[in-house]
Amino acid sequence: MAAPNRIMHIRPILESDRPGWLRLRQALWPDSNAAVHQAEMDEIAQDNAQAVFVAQDASGRLCGFIEVALRPWAEGCETRPVGYIEGWYVEAGLRRQRVGAGLVDVAEAWTRQQGCREMGSDCLLDNQVSFQAHLALGYQEVERVIQFRKSLQV
Numbered sequence: 001m002a003a004p005n006r007i008m009h010i011r012p013i014l015e016s017d018r019p020g021w022l023r024l025r026q027a028l029w030p031d032s033n034a035a036v037h038q039a040e041m042d043e044i045a046q047d048n049a050q051a052v053f054v055a056q057d058a059s060g061r062l063c064g065f066i067e068v069a070l071r072p073w074a075e076g077c078e079t080r081p082v083g084y085i086e087g088w089y090v091e092a093g094l095r096r097q098r099v100g101a102g103l104v105d106v107a108e109a110w111t112r113q114q115g116c117r118e119m120g121s122d123c124l125l126d127n128q129v130s131f132q133a134h135l136a137l138g139y140q141e142v143e144r145v146i147q148f149r150k151s152l153q154v
């Protein structure tokens with residue numbers, strides 16, 4: 001795997017990164033409002049089974065992040081628990097410079113440190129960029145799913 005772009009610094013998230021992390025989360029998941037993001041970020045920050053890494057540019061501005069969690073199991077994985085890529089984002093103007101690959105590298109290293117031997121991840125069926133990036137980084141497609149919901153009467 002080629003080295004990440006040298007002007008980028010990839011490191012664990014700090015408390016002071018909250019505004020930048022929120023901005024990047026809102027770019028990745030625009031359907032959630034800020035309050036939902038803040039609640040999820042609080043939960044992640046307090047959970048030892050989750051970790052967040054960020055990419056910052058030469059000016060110190062955050063331009064990418066990855067959220068990784070330990071899950072008890074994941075589709076297609078043969079060991080338990082596994083590391084799981086919960087969120088992965090690089091700002092549009094900085095893509096194809098190996099920043100995403102660098103973020104996945106640190107997420108995998110963190111997962112190895114937790115004693116796990118496999119990673120799981122997912123992407124939407126129409127997200128060809130994410131699909132190709134996963135394949136390029138050694139991830140194999142194991143399953144395609146249709147998800148359902150139903151409101152329950154109370």
Ligand SMILES: CC(C)(COP(=O)(O)OP(=O)(O)OC[C@H]1O[C@@H](n2cnc3c(N)ncnc32)[C@H](O)[C@@H]1OP(=O)(O)O)[C@@H](O)C(=O)NCCC(=O)NCCS
Nearest residue numbers: 088089090095096097098099100101123129130132133136
């Ligand atoms: C997916 C994403 C994080 C990848 O970040 P990135 O910094 O561009 O990725 P990298 O430059 O490290 O790419 C690693 C490899 O993946 C593949 N890849 C990445 N983008 C690709 C694209 N648009 N088309 C084809 N292959 C691609 C390439 O093989 C690439 O290596 P190469 O450029 O040396 O050939 C970024 O595209 C992104 O933020 N997309 C929008 C959010 C998203 O979809 N997140 C994933 C949700 S599941």
